[in-house]
Amino acid sequence: MAGTWLVLWGVLAASATAGVAGWSQGTATFYGGADGSGTMGGACGYGNLYNAGYGVNNAALSTTLYNNGVSCGQCYTITCDGSRSGGQYCKSGNSVTVTATNLCPPNYALPGGGWCGPGRPHFDMSQPAWATIGNVQGGIIPVLYQQVKCSRSGGVRFNIAGSNYFLLVSIQNLAGSGSVAAAWVKGDKTGWIQMSRNWGANWQALSGLTGQALSFAVTSTGGQYIQFLNVAPAWWQFGQTYSTYQQFAY
Incomplete structure (x- = not known):
């Protein structure tokens, strides 16, 4: 099984880097603490994310991905890209699906507005979700991502x-x-x-x-x-x- 995952990971990374439709390159950090409680609320206005049906696997999107709130509620599968700088902090073969529940705003005290600055596809993920694909000591990792169909429990x-x-x-x-x-x-x-x-x-x-x-x-x-x-x-x-x-x- 481990060998199969390594082969799959190599194919995925190579395909995404080559620009195969569906996968894009981005970066990811984490916030909200080890239990994800600090991610409740946010710029999508869902309040308690458990009550709203989303739970702890969530992320704040950079301005480019947030799209003035149009992306709120969308789902993204994210995996760490071990082929790029910072890839040493990847958990190769792992992926996680998160819901967009917040905005990661630019920080103009940093060059280009920081990781969430304009033009940068970035996910500021809950720590539990981020830790599925990255080693916490890394802080920031390169990722491959794609929007996927959401699965929910119950109705709208x-x-x-x-x-x-x-x-x-x-x-x-x-x-x-x-x-x-x-x-x-x-x-x-x-x-x-x-x-x-x-x-x-x-x-x-x-x-x-x-x-x-x-x-x-x-x-x-x-x-x-x-x-x-x-x-x-x-x-x-x-x-x-x-x-x-x-x-x-x-």
Whole structure:
């Protein structure tokens, strides 16, 4: 088995370096402590990542990968690239799949904004996820990565915030492409209302919908459209999360 892994690793590294479609070169660091608790919250707005369905295998993306929040919820398989500088800190043959839950902002006190500066594909991973593919004493490692289909437990979830005149909804736990391209909300006394991205995975509607049962419609970045009917009852409350039994395939 060990020999098979070494052969597979060599083929993967050579193929990615040669530019085979699907794999790209990047770098990775870690943050949040050995238990990953410091990664909760973040620029995608998911709050507690366990409650949102994502857990500890998560990462903050550099500006280039974060794409103004469009990438929130997407999944990436990452493996350490032993063929490049810093590869001595790799755990060859290992890979890990993480969910994008945060932004790693540029640090302009460093040349070029540091590892998360513009134009650099970088993953600031939870320490437990990072330690699957790298030796902690290395601090930073070269990686190969590709976006992959997300697998989730249960259905899509909607966390509702805002005020009587403003609805802010965090759309969570998407399988398939993992991320939201467009969203709508409907009260039981309204038609479908187009929502817009406020920040991260939070979508807004400038409408007063308190006291109405709520339905949602979502198009994933994979192009699948689903209507989630009667998600929240007329007595829904701000700060609550409402789960569904429906899920995305792509």
